[in-house]
């Protein structure tokens with residue numbers, strides 16, 4: 001997938017409204033700093049900045065992040081963007097009140113250490129929010145990666161996110177209408193977790 005090419009198309013591939021699941025749980029995230037993994041074109045970062053959060057969005061697409069900054073400017077918001085590959089992005093420990101991952105589909109070799117680092121990166125009491133396609137999404141045909149390795153299972157996620165207390169951890173069907181690429185009934189996983197302890201550090205980038 002060439003994300004720069006996709007984001008060069010006119011308009012916003014996932015729209016400019018925030019992810020619906022994030023919107024439904026945002027009041028659980030303490031005010032402060034939020035790190036958004038795979039932020040893309042800025043819809044979630046700009047929404048969170050509008051609620052007073054200090055948001056940093058990281059993504060591998062420079063084109064997406066440029067659009068994110070333009071969207072923020074247009075709405076009178078300030079966001080920080082970091083152009084980086086998530087396989088190399090270092091998350092400093094205990095820095096963030098919130099970490100969000102909306103449709104952050106990367107190979108498991110990247111995702112597992114990333115999730116461990118994300119839990120490490122949260123301050124105690126910080127909140128992790130995730131929505132993404134489940135492995136069952138392959139049979140729905142309504143968007144998402146075609147590689148099972150890049151799709152999520154709740155059991156695997158809960159292992160990868162050790163250190164969180166799970167307030168909400170479900171796999172469910174929902175009608176996703178978030179831009180032209182995610183349209184229709186889909187199988188998603190959703191996580192809302194609060195940081196309780198630092199997980200083992202064996203896979204975390206140092």
Ligand SMILES: C[S@@+](CC[C@H](N)C(=O)[O-])C[C@H]1O[C@@H](n2cnc3c(N)ncnc32)[C@H](O)[C@@H]1O
Nearest residue numbers: 003014038039040059060061084085086102103
């Ligand atoms: C499905 S889009 C989701 C964008 C955004 N989170 C949203 O919900 O609107 C996936 C995003 O992951 C980013 N991405 C994929 N692999 C990546 C990697 N290895 N490092 C950094 N970003 C990556 C892409 O550039 C893209 O913006």
